[in-house]
Amino acid sequence: MPRLFTGLELPAEIATELSLLRGGLAGARWIEPEDYHLTLRFIGDIGRELANDIAEALASIESQPLRITLERLAVFGSDRPRALIARASDNALLATLQGEHERLVRRLGAPADARKFTPHVTLARLRGVSAAAVGAYIETRGDMRPLTFAARRFVLYSSRESTGGGPYRIEAVYPFAVDRARGWAD
Numbered sequence: 001m002p003r004l005f006t007g008l009e010l011p012a013e014i015a016t017e018l019s020l021l022r023g024g025l026a027g028a029r030w031i032e033p034e035d036y037h038l039t040l041r042f043i044g045d046i047g048r049e050l051a052n053d054i055a056e057a058l059a060s061i062e063s064q065p066l067r068i069t070l071e072r073l074a075v076f077g078s079d080r081p082r083a084l085i086a087r088a089s090d091n092a093l094l095a096t097l098q099g100e101h102e103r104l105v106r107r108l109g110a111p112a113d114a115r116k117f118t119p120h121v122t123l124a125r126l127r128g129v130s131a132a133a134v135g136a137y138i139e140t141r142g143d144m145r146p147l148t149f150a151a152r153r154f155v156l157y158s159s160r161e162s163t164g165g166g167p168y169r170i171e172a173v174y175p176f177a178v179d180r181a182r183g184w185a186d
Contacts, residue, residue, distance in 0.1 A: 002158045003045045004171070006058065006101050007037040008068065008151040010121065017147055018086055021073070021123060025137045028084060028124035035168050036121050038068065038088060040154060041101035043110050053108050055156055055172050061104065063097050063154075063176045070121060070147040073138045081126045081134045086144070088119035097154070152176050 010018070019033040043054065070086040077083065088094070098117050106112055126134065156172040 002048070002051045002171075003160070004043040004051055004054065005157050005159070006040040006043070006154055007157055008040065008066075009153070009155055010036045010038070011149050014070070014147050014149050018070070018121065018123060021086075021141055021144065024140070025084065025124065025126075025129065025133065027129040027133070028126055030124045031122055032167070036123075037155075037157065037168065038119055038121055038151075040098045041105055042113060043105055046110060050109055054105055054110070057104055057108060058101075058154075058156060058172065058174055061097070061100050061154075061174065063100075064093065065176045066091065066093050066097070066151045068094065068119075068149055068151055070144075073123075073141055073144050074120070075126075075131075075134050075138070076118075077126075079131060081129050081131055083122050083126060084124040084134065084137070085120040085122050086147070088121070089146075091119065094119055101154075 015033040015036045018036060022030045046054075068091065069089040071089045072087050074085050074087040075081045075083065076085060095117065098119075102113065102117075153173055153175040155170050155174070157168045158171050159168050
């Protein structure tokens with residue numbers, strides 16, 4: 001059974017900037033920069049037939065290129081921190097795209113994702129790290145300058161069974177329509 005999710009890739013220069021935040025937090029298991037991504041929809045462990053149906057159906061989703069801004073460091077799990085993240089700014093186009101992914105995979109038979117969509121890039125998984133330690137880390141690194149990039153496609157990823165954090169493999173790529181009126185074409 002493949003473990004699948006959809007997401008946005010990060011440009012190499014953004015991943016490099018984020019990788020400079022690694023270190024200085026005991027108990028953090030840092031994600032490798034080549035595995036940084038912004039998850040749109042975690043699909044999970046599914047059968048091959050459903051995986052093939054989802055991969056095919058994702059091609060029907062149309063979107064314009066998106067501007068994504070990673071604006072600040074944050075944490076999931078305030079009392080018992082479990083992940084250090086770079087939080088993305090709220091973005092209507094991104095929310096719409098994520099909603100389309102959610103509807104598509106549910107229509108094809110995947111279970112609903114119970115978690116509220118919070119656009120982010122996971123930087124580290126945390127185990128046994130106190131809230132105070134994470135707070136101190138964020139306070140010392142909290143001046144993270146906003147990092148903005150253009151997303152021009154979304155990706156279907158697979159991962160091996162693990163506690164998370166990669167390595168991830170690109171299974172399929174879905175380019176966005178080019179919005180020439182905005183000057184996004186290269």
